[in-house]
Amino acid sequence: MAKKLIVSLSPHVHTRDSVQRNMYGVCIALIPALLTSLYFFGIGAAVVLLTSVASCVFFEWAIAKFILKREEVTVTDGSAVLTGLLLGFNLPSNLPVWIIIIGALVAIGVGKMTFGGLGCNPFNPALVGRVFLLVSFPVQMTTWPVPGQIGSYLDAETAATPLAVMKTAIKSGDASVLDQLPSSIDLLVGQTGGCLGEVSALALLIGLAYMLARHIITWHIPVSILATVFVLSGALHWADPVYASPVTVLLTGGMMLGACFMATDYVTSPMTAKGQVIYGISIGFLTVVIRTFGAYPEGMSFAILIMNAFTPLINTYCKPKRFGEVLKK
Amino acid sequence: MKTFKIGGVHPSESKLSAKSPIRRAGLPKQAVISLYQHIGAPAKPVVAKGDEVKVGMLIAEADGFVSVPIHSSVSGKVNKIDAVVDASGYRRPAIFVDVEGDEWESSIDQSEDLVTLADHPELTPETIIGKVKAAGIVGMGGATFPCHVKLSPPKGTKAECVIINAVECEPYLTADHRLMLEKPDEILVGTELVMKAVGVEKGYIGIENNKPDAISLLAERVKQHPHIEIVPLQVKYPQGGEKQLIAAVTGREVPAPPALPIHVGAVVQNVGTTFAIYEAVMKNKPLFERVITVTGKDLRQPSNLLARIGTPMSQLIEECGGLPGDTGKVIGGGPMMGKALMHLDVPVCKGSSGLLLLGEREARRKAPQPCIRCAKCVSACPMGLEPYLLATASSLRKWDVAEENGITSCIECGSCQFTCPSARPILDNVRMGKATVMALIRARNAK
Numbered sequence: 078m079a080k081k082l083i084v085s086l087s088p089h090v091h092t093r094d095s096v097q098r099n100m101y102g103v104c105i106a107l108i109p110a111l112l113t114s115l116y117f118f119g120i121g122a123a124v125v126l127l128t129s130v131a132s133c134v135f136f137e138w139a140i141a142k143f144i145l146k147r148e149e150v151t152v153t154d155g156s157a158v159l160t161g162l163l164l165g166f167n168l169p170s171n172l173p174v175w176i177i178i179i180g181a182l183v184a185i186g187v188g189k190m191t192f193g194g195l196g197c198n199p200f201n202p203a204l205v206g207r208v209f210l211l212v213s214f215p216v217q218m219t220t221w222p223v224p225g226q227i228g229s230y231l232d233a234e235t236a237a238t239p240l241a242v243m244k245t246a247i248k249s250g251d252a253s254v255l256d257q258l259p260s261s262i263d264l265l266v267g268q269t270g271g272c273l274g275e276v277s278a279l280a281l282l283i284g285l286a287y288m289l290a291r292h293i294i295t296w297h298i299p300v301s302i303l304a305t306v307f308v309l310s311g312a313l314h315w316a317d318p319v320y321a322s323p324v325t326v327l328l329t330g331g332m333m334l335g336a337c338f339m340a341t342d343y344v345t346s347p348m349t350a351k352g353q354v355i356y357g358i359s360i361g362f363l364t365v366v367i368r369t370f371g372a373y374p375e376g377m378s379f380a381i382l383i384m385n386a387f388t389p390l391i392n393t394y395c396k397p398k399r400f401g402e403v404l405k406k
Numbered sequence: 407m408k409t410f411k412i413g414g415v416h417p418s419e420s421k422l423s424a425k426s427p428i429r430r431a432g433l434p435k436q437a438v439i440s441l442y443q444h445i446g447a448p449a450k451p452v453v454a455k456g457d458e459v460k461v462g463m464l465i466a467e468a469d470g471f472v473s474v475p476i477h478s479s480v481s482g483k484v485n486k487i488d489a490v491v492d493a494s495g496y497r498r499p500a501i502f503v504d505v506e507g508d509e510w511e512s513s514i515d516q517s518e519d520l521v522t523l524a525d526h527p528e529l530t531p532e533t534i535i536g537k538v539k540a541a542g543i544v545g546m547g548g549a550t551f552p553c554h555v556k557l558s559p560p561k562g563t564k565a566e567c568v569i570i571n572a573v574e575c576e577p578y579l580t581a582d583h584r585l586m587l588e589k590p591d592e593i594l595v596g597t598e599l600v601m602k603a604v605g606v607e608k609g610y611i612g613i614e615n616n617k618p619d620a621i622s623l624l625a626e627r628v629k630q631h632p633h634i635e636i637v638p639l640q641v642k643y644p645q646g647g648e649k650q651l652i653a654a655v656t657g658r659e660v661p662a663p664p665a666l667p668i669h670v671g672a673v674v675q676n677v678g679t680t681f682a683i684y685e686a687v688m689k690n691k692p693l694f695e696r697v698i699t700v701t702g703k704d705l706r707q708p709s710n711l712l713a714r715i716g717t718p719m720s721q722l723i724e725e726c727g728g729l730p731g732d733t734g735k736v737i738g739g740g741p742m743m744g745k746a747l748m749h750l751d752v753p754v755c756k757g758s759s760g761l762l763l764l765g766e767r768e769a770r771r772k773a774p775q776p777c778i779r780c781a782k783c784v785s786a787c788p789m790g791l792e793p794y795l796l797a798t799a800s801s802l803r804k805w806d807v808a809e810e811n812g813i814t815s816c817i818e819c820g821s822c823q824f825t826c827p828s829a830r831p832i833l834d835n836v837r838m839g840k841a842t843v844m845a846l847i848r849a850r851n852a853k
Contacts, residue, residue, distance in 0.1 A: 083735045083769045084495070084748055086834055088820030090417055090577065090741040090768070094782070094827040096775050154775065196776035196828075295785075343780040348792060350785075399790040399812055400412055400649065401659040 096195075100155025102293045103338065106284035107162055110334070113267045113277040114166070119227030121170035122273045126162065128174050132181035133161030140190040156195050160184055163203035166274020166334060167378070168210070169221045171233045176214055180206040200385045201342045204378050211378070221270040238270040239329040240374040243321045247369065252318045264328035274334055281333040294341045297353035302336040303327060305361025313369060320369065332364070335377035345385040352388075352395030360384050407615060409640035410653040413788035415821045417643055417742060419616060423580045423701050423708035428588055430712045431725055433505055437480045437716030438753040439465065440492050440500040444544040445551045446472035451501055457484045462511035462692050465501055474542040474552045476501075479694035479714035481509040493738040493745050493752050500753070503716070514691045520591050521688035523598050534603040534687055541686030542756070543693050547571060547582075547646065547676035548739050550757035553683065556675070557603045559668045565604040566671030569655050570597050570611040570680050572620070573639060573646035576740025579760040581697040582677045584710045586613070586620040589681055590627045596684035597634055604673050609634040610655050611677070614641045643742060644819035648674045650788050662815045678759070693756055698722065702763030704730035713754050719761055720750040734769030737762040742820045772829035783822035783832060789815045793822035797832045800839025805846055808839045814847070816840050 114122040137157040141150045164184050168177060184206025192198045211218045222233035237245075239258050246254040259269050267277030275281070288294050311323035326332070331339075340346060340360055347356050360380045367376025441448045449466035459465060459478040466476040482505040489497040510516060523529065539554035559565055570593070574582040586593060593611075601609045611628075613621050615638045625636045637655050644650055648667055649660045651674060658670040667674055675683070678697065685691040694715050701708040706727025713722060719736070723729050729750070737744040738752065739760055783793040791812050799807040816836055823833040 082733075082747065082749070083766075084746040085735075085771060086746075086831075086837070087737075087739075087744055087818075088742045088824045088833065089735060089737055089744065089746065089762075089764060090824065091772060091829060092415070092417075092825050092827075094825065095772075095829070096778055096827050099778070099780065099827055151775070156778075194776065196778045343778045346779075348779065348781040348784050348794070396811075397784055397787075397790045397792065398412070399662070400653070400788065400815065401661040401665070402790070 096154050096156070099293050099343070100159050102291055103159055103288065104155065104162060106287045106293070107166070107274070107338065109280035109283045110166065110274050110277060111162075113280045114170070114273040117224035117267055117276060118170035118222060118273050119229070121222060121226075121230040121233055124174065124230055125168050125170055125172055125177060125273060126165040128177045129165035129168070129181055130158055130161030132178045133157045133164065133185050136182055136185040137190065140186060141194065145190065145194075151195070154195060157185065160189070160202045163338060164206045167203060167207040167272050167331065169218065170273040171220070171222045171231055171235070172217055173231060176210060176217060180210045183209040196344055198344055199388070200382055201339055201345050204339055204382050208378050208382060221272070223270055224268060224276060236270050238374075239264065239325070240271075240368070243325075243329070243368070244374040246319055246321070250319055255321055258321065258325060261324050261328060264325065269329075271330060275331045278328045278333045281337050285337040288337075295350070295353070297350050298341045298346060298357045299336045301354045301357025302340060302361045302364075303332075305358045306332065306365055309362065309365040313365070326365075326368070330375045331377040335364075335381055339377070340381050340384075345388055347388050347391040347395060349392070349395045349397045351397070352391040355395060356384050356388065356391055359387070407640040408637060408654050409642050410645060410650040410788060412790045413786050413821060414642040414644070415786050415825050416641070417577045417824060419641070420577045420703070421580050421583070421616070422578065422703070423699050423710055424583055426580075426584070426709050428584050428697055428710045428712050431714070431717060431722055433480060433508060433714065434717045434721055435505055436485065437478075437503045437505060437714060438490050438500045438718065439476060439479060439503065439716040440490065440498055440753060440755055441466055441476065442492065442494075442498045443476065443550060443715070443756040444474050445549070446470065448499070449473060449476045451487055453484050453501065455484055455486055458482075459484060459503060460509050460511050462514050462694060468539070472552055472555055474544055474554075475540065476542055477692040477694045478503060479716050480505045482506040490753065491748055493747060493755060493758065495745070495748050515689040520595070522595055523602070526688070529599075529602065529687070531603045531605060534599055537687045538603070538683055541682070541692040543679060543682050543686055544756050545676055546678035546682060546696060546756060546759065548743065548757050548759050550755075553675070553679055556673060557600065559604065559673070563668040564671065565606050565668060565673045567606055567608040567610060567656065567673070568597065568601045568604060569651060569672055569674045570600075570609065570677050571646055571648070571651055571674055572611050572613045572677040573651060574617070575614060575641075575643045575646040576742055576744070576760070578701045578762050579699045579740045580701075581699045581710050581759055583617050583620055585678060585681055585697055586617070587623060590623050592684045593677055593680050594624070594627060594631050594634060595688065596680035598631060599683055599687050600673065600675050600680060601633065606673070607633055610637050611635070612637045612639050612645075612651050612655050614639050614645060616641045644788055644817070644821065647788065647817050647819055649817065662812065696754070696756065696758065698754060698758050699760040700726045701760065702730065702733070704732065704765055705763055715754055715756060717754045718751045719747065719754065722754070722761060723750065723763070730763060730765070732766045733763050734766035735764040737764065742824065743818065774830045775828040777828055777830060780827060782825045782827065786821040786825040788819060788821060789817060791815060793832045793836060796839060797830070797835035800835040800842075805839070805843050809843045809847070813840045813843050
């Protein structure tokens with residue numbers, strides 16, 4: 078018989094979904110936040126993001142090709158671009174280029190490629206990079222420019238961020254310090270200091286809606302984190318007004334970026350809906366504890382990294398409900 | 407609208423032949439009738455080379471309880487009994503009959519008249535099951551489990567309802583859909599026969615709502631059958647899976663193996679099987695022909711053909727406009743669970759529900775990428791399993807982990823592999839693991 082047929086096992090059809098579609102889908106979801114960061118921080122944001130993305134992609138390519146000696150170098154799968162974007166979003170817009178490159182090297186080199194590359198890393202690579210920079214360069218990493226200085230980069234004027242104000246209020250025990258906080262509307266839109274990608278909660282929420290609509294992620298992680306934080310910080314605020322109101326807590330710092338984009342990273346989050354809810358609640362709890370009682374004003378990154386470490390354990394104990402497990406009569 | 411609760415996916419429906427009425431396929435020059443057309447022991451031939459056979463004549467008898475007899479689908483002379491590579495890809499014995507004329511056994515009622523249960527008040531459950539068994543009927547949705555076994559519930563179980571599987575959730579396939587449009591009354595009488603055989607008062611016919619014409623036609627005709635209810639179902643794959651259909655219609659979930667559907671009181675029969683039961687009991691006609699969907703995006707004339715068992719697939723393709731130039735894969739059955747055929751001369755069997763031609767590009771699998779742990783396979787699994795974990799455990803040969811995580815519950819529907827963004831061969835690995843674990847369990851129980 079002349080015609081050779083392909084013989085393989087079923088299923089013979091496949092969805093149009095792919096790794097690229099998901100990775101670039103998240104990148105597209107970050108576009109609103111990207112635009113707001115460019116609007117508020119101008120050249121600084123552009124330099125930081127470009128450096129971060131370019132060096133993440135470069136390090137992934139170089140490590141795969143020259144150190145791991147892989148035949149196929151898959152930098153086009155979009156995961157390195159995404160790590161670069163997220164790392165950049167987690168940095169102040171006046172950070173010097175050389176520090177960003179070190180961050181990218183740690184994120185991709187230590188956070189991802191040492192474990193074998195895409196799909197193998199236990200911790201979120203962008204957060205590994207950010208936390209490494211935070212503990213290594215505490216001064217540079219915690220001076221944030223005032224938004225609106227479009228033309229300036231390293232010379233940008235800096236000011237205390239809302240999170241620092243909240244911390245001062247707790248330390249001094251004086252609730253009137255909180256009056257210095259910007260209004261909730263400003264926090265929502267982004268008229269406030271902070272890392273360049275986290276200033277506008279609204280832009281990040283638009284991105285979340287996009288990811289939910291395209292079925293890139295499910296609601297479990299972001300909703301459980303945000304609900305937990307709202308309830309816990311609400312309880313604190315109700316007990317003692319020196320703690321900021323729950324709405325302010327939700328809209329400040331890396332809360333939205335962390336809950337929507339960092340904690341939902343496929344590789345490092347649990348596999349079942351039940352596990353994802355437990356993971357989300359734990360992140361929310363740890364974030365509030367660190368923000369309120371810890372030394373750092375921001376706790377999101379640490380909370381996510383801590384829970385990344387618990388993900389295998391959660392996967393072991395949180396199983397989906399099997400078909401026919403409880404027999405209904 | 408009802409459906410099952412856990413998992414499921416939505417492959418593109420591609421029901422190209424839905425508007426094409428069933429037409430008779432031509433007789434083959436030589437019919438190749440496999441002895442392995444059902445699950446269980448193969449049939450034993452009762453004819454030899456040179457014997458004359460008629461349409462409907464017994465040519466191989468059942469070998470044990472879980473086995474069925476096979477009847478000639480053509481008239482002519484037995485040429486030989488020899489091995490043939492069938493849809494499973496294995497070489498298996500078959501009876502080759504050279505076709506001469508088309509002479510039917512005189513006992514078969516060839517008229518189109520509807521015979522109802524009222525015409526035959528003397529029918530008892532035993533006679534119905536006896537006729538079904540003698541007619542060689544198997545599950546015609548593709549599973550090919552002997553039908554009389556399902557109609558004889560084991561001791562200690564009690565059937566409460568009959569569910570007719572008219573879901574046809576596999577993309578492309580329309581054979582059951584057309585059968586419902588063209589033989590609705592026969593199917594309803596067949597449903598009553600099944601209900602009588604297992605002694606229940608309630609029958610359901612589950613149909614996905616992408617077949618509104620069949621739903622409204624049956625809903626109209628069912629008025630004369632007060633014990634039967636038409637249940638429209640939300641479109642979701644794999645709703646035609648026996649356990650998923652029971653869950654969708656009754657809300658009851660069949661427990662993990664070795665439990666059977668009968669343990670929740672359900673007896674499920676495919677709609678094509680139900681029609682065959684009607685013909686066997688009321689028309690004395692053994693199972694020797696069936697409706698098969700021949701389809702494909704590049705095929706000139708996607709059709710539903712009434713073909714004799716043993717007709718080579720190549721002839722069916724010719725009757726639908728010939729093999730398209732860039733055909734890469736030929737699938738016996740649907741795209742989700744069907745089997746890729748090794749060659750085009752595979753004969754039609756009792757379980758052949760479809761013949762699907764895929765183009766070269768669609769036929770090739772995408773290159774697998776690393777698992778990104780997106781958990782889409784976990785959400786898709788209709789059995790509530792963790793396919794990524796079962797696949798990894800199987801490939802690492804950790805059979806105990808696979809068993810603990812319920813690998814034997816897998817129904818091999820392919821939803822996990824279909825949905826995987828990394829295009830990983832999840833089901834390939836799970837199948838291998840499931841077969842190994844089942845063998846280990848059997849060995850353990852034998853001790």
